[in-house]
Amino acid sequence: MTPEKTIDPKAASPGGRTATADGLILPITGLGVWNLYFLAKFGLAWAGYLNLSPLWNALFIAVLLIPLRSGILRFLRGAAGIVCAFLLLWSESWLPGIESITANAGGIAGFSWNYILELALDFINWQMVGWGALGIILYVLLRNTIRITFVTLCCFVGMTVTPMVDAFFAGDAEKDESVVAAVNGGAAAGKNQAVSDSKTVKEWYEAFLAYEKERRAEFPTGIPEKDTPFDILLLNICSLSNDDLAASQLENHPLFSRFNIRFDNFNSATSYSGPAALRLLTGACGQPSHNDLYGERRTECETLNRLGALGFSQHVMMDHTGEYDDFLQVLRDKTGLSAPLESKGQPIPIRYMGFDDEELADTLALLRFWQRTTARAKEKRSVTFMNLISLHDGNRLPRHGRSEEFKPRAQRMFDDINTFIRELERTRRRVMIVLVPEHGAAVRGDRIQAQRLRDIPTLRITEVPTMVKFVGVRGLPEQPIHVTGDTSYLALTSLIGRTIEKNFFSKSGGAVPLEELVQNLPETHRVSENGQAKILELKDVEYLRRNDDDWKPYGG
Structure with missing residues (x-):
């Protein structure tokens, strides 16, 4: 009979150590x-x-x-x-x-x-x-x-x-369906597709880019025979989204009721200034990827070039120098922006010190400078790109150490633009004012991305309040006409083309009703990109992709 093997109590040591039979x-x-x-x-x-x-x-x-x-x-x-x-x-x-x-x-x-x-x-x-x-x-x-x-x-x-x-x-209860056909069928169809896995989202994104690459804004081939000249003022405002307005309780500011057309779901497609301005100035084509935005130029996509071919002279003004991050030079290299920066070196009052310690011009003073300068030029028709960054995070009042809060700066800007429009209306000058922000300020952030950060171009940041005002046209509706579909720069550029083609400024109340002017503007699915991050929406869910990683639902 084999004796039972016992463990020597001395072999067990304190502190949770156990000795095996061979002494290990x-x-x-x-x-x-x-x-x-x-x-x-x-x-x-x-x-x-x-x-x-x-x-x-x-x-x-x-x-x-x-x-x-x-x-x-x-x-x-x-x-x-x-x-x-x-x-x-x-x-x-x-x-x-x-x-x-x-x-x-x-x-x-x-x-x-x-x-x-x-x-x-x-x-x-x-x-x-x-x-x-x-x-x-x-x-x-x-x-x-x-x-x-x-x-x-x-x-x-x-x-x-x-x-x-x-x-x-x-199991297969929610098996993904193909969404490639939905892209060709329009943005609205894409929302009905059930998309969840990375492969399907990737295929949809690639199909989206292929579809967008072939799209063009409709522009007249020439000025109508009985043309009524007008000027176009593109107010490209940094750091202003629909969510910022809601967070600051400024969505009902009196300025917004002055505009004739409002895009309720306009996607700026990025959360940084450089690519936003590039997308605006090349908005005569469909939406490219972020990398293609900085690739080979396509002159047929450059809005200012196409307007130049119709006799619109070009102006450029900013409340800053455009030197930060080589902003102005990149626009010149990639968009056909060729006019000199007329606001540089002018005796325009300073309103803020920028996040990079640069002096920023007062918005109302700059707008009045535009009015004087373009009026003296006596051009038949002109288009002005005006970039305003006074709402950018980190700006402060002169001789102040801490940055000014977003709400008072936004309130001041809206008041200034409101005053300018009221003054401009008294001159009876015909101007199409296009207010199109670059991106939001991320005033309140979300669960994933802290407030004021914009590395991830979430739809909360890229859905911006875009509006159009026809100054010099009497008899227009008192309340804005709302464009409710998902839109982006292609719709905005197409609207400019229609305004020229329809000779909209030729009659009191407009040559055609506003509803007809905005009817069937091209829609664009909600896709936003920065250099290292992409966001798109499918079936009311946001999906994020960083660099070459998989697409994942964004939980912000």
Whole structure:
């Protein structure tokens, strides 16, 4: 009879160490303080702030649980673990990648130190800091009472297995349909498609770009025989979205009732100034990708060139110099913008100091300068590109250290434009004023992207209040006509073309009713891009793609 094998009590050591039959001692220490890291991540993932990677987190946990006897090896693992933990957390978050930061390095370098400090403080989510502090306190109090590593592993298994079980039982009930045909059928059709997986969204996006590449705004081949000349003023305003108006309670400002046409769902297609101005000035074609926007020029897409062929002389004015981020030069290189910057060096009063410490001209004074300058030119017809950045985040009053809040700056700008329109109407000059913001200011941000940040071009940022005013046409409706479809620059440029073709300024009340003027303007699906991030909407859901990653539902 074989005697039972017993374990020598002396072979068992305190501290959770267990001796095996051959004398090998394996330390069972759990995850220790790493529990805080993983539990915090699981909480953020549950709340939608992270896209948890099951594979890489499982591998990371397994490596941390491997027993090591050597103190040096444990130290090296801990040091390497800190680096890996940071990189893994960053990759799972919605934060911009290193490519986005390096791509905007030149622009960031131009920020004033006051502005950088303000952004850093706004980036901190103090509520999360509070929850983090509470978690640390609970860990210290409970670590000797319960096996926290066991809790961590249970949470991880639950978060990993639950989606798989849901997907298994869902089966083919919500199987994705092709959306390529929807693009060719118009923007509205795309909203009825059920889209969820990355492959389908990618195919839809590529089909969208192919479809947009063939689209053109309809322009007359020449000026009508009985032409009534007029001027076009493009007010390209930085940092103003529909959401900013709602957040600041300015959506009912008296200025907006003065306009004759309002685009309710106009997508600026980007959240940065440079590409926004490029898209406006090349809006005679369909919407290109961000990369194609900076590619080879297509003169048939350049709105100012097409207007120039119809006899419109060109003017350029700004409330800044256009030097930041080489803004003006890029426009000259890519859009056919050739007129000199007439506002530069003029004795126009200064209203703000910019986020880069540049002096910014007063809006009303600049508009009055435009009125005097173009009136003296005595041109039969003209088009002016005017870029205004006084609403850009970080601007401040002269001799003030902290930036001015968005609402008072917006209130002042709206009052100035309202005053200008009232003055312009008294001159009986015929002017088509087009107010088209570049992008929003992200006044209140969302759950994923902090307020004032615009790296992700969410629809909350890119849906901008775009309006048209016909000064010098009497008898128009008192309330604006609303264009309710999804539109972008192609619709706006097409409207300019129709205004010329219909000789709209020739009659009191307009040559054709406003409803006819805006009827069947081309619609454009809601797709927005920056250099490192893309957002599109399908079936009322926003999807995000960073660089070459997969398309993922955006949880902001």
